[in-house]
Amino acid sequence: AQKVTQAQTEISVVEKEDVTLDCVYETRDTTYYLFWYKQPPSGELVFLIRRNSFDEQNEISGRYSWNFQKSTSSFNFTITASQVVDSAVYFCALSEVQTGANNLFFGTGTRLTVIP
Amino acid sequence: EPEVTQTPSHQVTQMGQEVILRCVPISNHLYFYWYRQILGQKVEFLVSFYNNEISEKSEIFDDQFSVERPDGSNFTLKIRSTKLEDSAMYFCASRMDRGFSYEQYFGPGTRLTVT
Numbered sequence: 001a002q003k004v005t006q007a008q009t010e011i012s013v014v015e016k017e018d019v020t021l022d023c024v025y026e027t028r029d030t031t032y033y034l035f036w037y038k039q040p041p042s043g044e045l046v047f048l049i050r051r052n053s054f055d056e057q058n059e060i061s062g063r064y065s066w067n068f069q070k071s072t073s074s075f076n077f078t079i080t081a082s083q084v085v086d087s088a089v090y091f092c093a094l095s096e097v098q099t100g101a102n103n104l105f106f107g108t109g110t111r112l113t114v115i116p
Numbered sequence: 117e118p119e120v121t122q123t124p125s126h127q128v129t130q131m132g133q134e135v136i137l138r139c140v141p142i143s144n145h146l147y148f149y150w151y152r153q154i155l156g157q158k159v160e161f162l163v164s165f166y167n168n169e170i171s172e173k174s175e176i177f178d179d180q181f182s183v184e185r186p187d188g189s190n191f192t193l194k195i196r197s198t199k200l201e202d203s204a205m206y207f208c209a210s211r212m213d214r215g216f217s218y219e220q221y222f223g224p225g226t227r228l229t230v231t
Contacts, residue, residue, distance in 0.1 A: 035219070043205060045159070045222040097220060101151065102211065103172060104220060106159040 002027045004107035013082050013112045021077045021110045023092030029053075033095040034068065034075045035104065040088040048090075050102050051075060082114045118142045120223035122208050129231045131197055137193045139208030147211040148163065148191045149220060152176070152204040156213045159207065165191065198230045 003026040013019045025034065036048040049059065051068050058064045063083075067076045079086055089111045093104040119142045129135050137227040141148050150162040164171040165183055182194045191210075195202055205227050 039220075043227075044224045045207060047219060047221070050219050093159075102147070102220075103161045103164055104151070104209075105157075105161065109157045 002029075002078070002094050002096055002105045003018075004092050004105055006090075006092055006107035006110050008110045009108070010111045010113070012115060014115050015084060016081050018078060018080045019082055019112065021079075021087050021090050021092075021112065023075045023107060025073050025075065025078065025092070025094045027094060027096055031094040031097040033097070033102070035093040035095065036066065037073075037091045038076050038088045038095060038104075039091060045091070047079075082112075084114050087112060087114045120208055120210055120221050121227050122206075124226060125224065126227045127228070128231065131200060131230055132197050133200055135195050135228060137195075137206050137208075137228070138193045139193070140189050140224055141208065141210030142212075142221055144187040145188070145210035145221075146221075147213070148183075148185070149172070149209040149211070151207045151209065151222075153207065153225075154201075154204045157223075162193070162206075192198055195199050195228075198228075200230050203228055203230045218225045 005024045008022055019086045034051045038046040040046055049066055056068050056070055063080045065078045089109045090107045092107040095102045095104050123138045127135055132160045148165040151159050152162055153159045161174050163177045163183055164174040184192050205225045207225045208223040209219045
């Protein structure tokens with residue numbers, strides 16, 4: 001069965017600090033997708049990134065970077081030089097291709113607070 | 117840019133009443149989903165819908181729930197007899213196809229409050 005674990009429930013950092021949000025997943029599928037979503041206080045889910053299981057290249061997008069390691073079943077998310085606007089709940093999610101409809105299984109989220 | 121829309125943004129209902137949550141997916145998308153998020157908790161999959169039938173459903177999606185695509189644009193979630201524990205944010209999502217490269221686009225959510 002699939003599982004996504006975000007062990008960090010809440011993290012607080014001071015503005016301009018770097019912060020890494022951890023995500024560990026479990027799946028029996030060999031083909032799957034991993035995602036990160038941001039949920040700001042307004043409540044919507046904002047897509048940040050998708051990664052497929054065959055692509056372990058790290059990705060950088062501005063201040064955001066993602067580290068995907070199949071050997072440890074982890075897909076960690078780093079924000080460099082954090083800003084107050086980064087304050088949100090961040091969800092990691094897994095989609096198993098073999099299930100057909102590609103439903104998303106979410107972790108419990110990490111609440112990030114950036115203190116000015 | 118096309119987006120998924122949901123109405124209403126907030127629905128208050130009394131226990132035992134029926135509610136219908138409405139979603140308009142992105143027009144050329146073929147897969148549709150409902151998820152729910154109880155306040156402060158994770159987002160949970162409810163049901164997926166493809167080709168006018170349920171593709172998959174979770175154990176949360178019991179006989180009290182139903183989905184429908186009554187016309188070419190709307191996708192609805194009906195809860196027949198609401199319970200207090202149905203209070204949550206309900207998110208609709210749509211996806212272009214089952215191809216690997218297509219992600220789900222989420223609507224802004226409907227907050228359901230059952231009193």
